[in-house]
Amino acid sequence: MSTHISIKDASVQLKISEQRVRTLCRQGKITAEKIGNTWIVDRESLNKYALLSGHRVVEDYPSNNLIKAQQKLIALSFFSGAMGLDLGIEKAGFNIRLACEVDKSCRQTIALNRPNTALLGDINNYEPDDILQAARLTSKDDIDLIMGGSPCQAFSTAGKRKAFHDDRGNVFLKYIDLALSLKPKYLVIENVRGLLSCPLKNKASHQREEKFSEEELKGSALNLILSKLKKYGYSYSFNLYNAANFGTPQTRERVIIICSRNEETAPFLVPTHSENGEYELPKWKTLHTCIQNIDRHDHLNFPEKRLKYYKILISGQNWRYLPEELQKEAMGKSYYLGGGKTGFLRRLAWDKPSPTLVTHPAMPATDLAHPEEDRPLSIQEYKRIQEFPDNWELAGSLIQQYKQVGNAVPVSLGLAVGKLIKNLINGVEIIEFNDFQFSRYRNTSHVDWEKQFLQQLEKYKNTDKQQELISQ
Incomplete structure (x- = not known):
């Protein structure tokens, strides 16, 4: 040709x-x-x-990457996004045989950067045989790892928390069912902190007087998932992990559930950094370590009315550092509302990790302004903070690119997951850090979570019995 x-x-x-x-x-x-x-x-x-x-629509296509797959551990990726988690898993030594992603811009990005990886669309359209065929595997092939982080809005504390009554929650269940049917050695589930407390059923305020049900218990959505895992013979461990503890220059917290087919409970991820050098580990990486020496910056702009306040603020400051009269002027009605409001008119600090990247760096309540320049972070800086390679191509408009990177799992967190699972497969001894504080929250491990959920369930059952006695 x-x-x-x-x-x-x-x-x-x-x-x-x-x-x-x-x-x-x-x-x-x-x-x-x-x-x-x-x-x-x-x-x-x-x-x-x-x-x-976006002039070319990416259709489904099978894997061409056969040689590498024979040399490396086999992994299949779902809800792949811009492939942040995938890049970390790759660095650990896995071959990503298949990616599954419904978002058009993300699919374009995957096709640009990993043309030899099988690419599928809406997970609802596929059964286990379709997955195997696309990845050029057979039912006799042993899949080492299946991983995915379904859309988090169904479980986010900032949303309506409809859990599995939301279409985005339903694809979570589809993912679990599909993965368990394929029987990988390990299954990884990634999601937001809200998954730990999200109920299966979240009643509206006008329904609260009706009888309370077990589906309304905090964490009942996660309990359903864990019950499925147990039914299929999978053990699990999980915690809420701050990516800064694994070398990411960003304080981003995500729940990682590691499920094992051999019924042995996996240890927690192995940290490589700590906030203040605890356990003789290097301190957290700062923003200054990652966004230097960038030749080009493509970025959105702040409205002119907000720029005048930014010109007063310096690195690490936000609206609270303005004179009081300017605080009231800048914040308007929000000034009188409760909460910390630390995201308003926020300049990032050079000497700290970035806060969690959001899908739009110039929204009033979640500003991500450059420490010195009067602009939001550029997409190139977003990529550095999330640890994408500089040459990683992002498809779509600038807004779509921010969304792709803002939704991604940091590469170092993915690497920590991949290393742990690879070592478990190879029988390598895992270093465990007792009492390590993996996030700013406490009691987020599977051990603590199960204890609290059982206490809550017991209280519910006792209350229910009391109601029955009263009604008699």
Whole structure:
């Protein structure tokens, strides 16, 4: 096949005019050369531009990556997003045979960076045989790891918390059922802290006078998942992990559940850093360590009315450092509301890790402003903080790129997961850090969680018995 095509063929592929293709060639957005008066377009460059710009729709396709799979542990990824977790798992020595992602921009990103990885769309459209076929596996192949973090909004404390009564919660159940049917050695579930307390059923305030049900217990959604795991013979361990403890220059907390087919409870992840050097580990990485020496910055802008306040603030400050009259002016009605409101007019500190990256760095209540410059963090800085390689291509608009990276699992956290599971598979002794504070919250491990849930369940049952006696 020729490596070049005509302007006319390129316009047909992109569904734009020939003149627009010529303009893209002149701007250097598509690699092309001029022979006489005729442009010829590099086919590979055209394909890359089509993915980046969204002109090419990515269809499902099988894996081509067979040689590496024979040499490395096999992993399948679901809800892959921009592949932050996947990159960490890869670094640990796994071969990602399949990615499954419904979001269009994320699919474009996966196709750009991992064209040899099988790519599927909506998880609801596939059964176990479809997964095996796409990954070029058979029912006799032993899958080492299946991993995924379903959409978190169904469990987030900031949302309506509809759990599995939400479509996003339903795909969580689909993921669990699909993974357990494929019987991997290890299964990883990643989600937000809200999963630990989310009820199966969250009544609206006008329904609260009705009889309380077991489905309304805090954590009953997670309890359903754990019951499924037990039914299929999987053990599990989990905790709430701050990514800063694993080398990420960001304080981002996520629940990681590690499930084992051999019924042996996995130890906790092995930290590589600690906040103040506890356990003789290096201190947390700071923002200053990661966003230096970036040649180009693509970023959103703050509204002019907010910029005047930023010009007064320095690194590590927020609205509270303004004079009182300016605080009232800047915050408006929010000034009189409760809560810390630390995300308003927030300049990041050079000497601390970044706070959790959100999907939009210029929203009023969750500002992520550069420590010195009068702008939000750029997408290039987002990538550094989440530990994506500088050459990792992101498809879609700038807003979509922020969303992809903001939703990702930091690479170092993924690496910690991958290393632990690889060592468990290979029988390598795991170093355990007793009483290590993995997050700012306490009692978030499976041991503490189960104890608290059982106490809550017992209290509910006793209350229910009392109600029965009263009614008699």
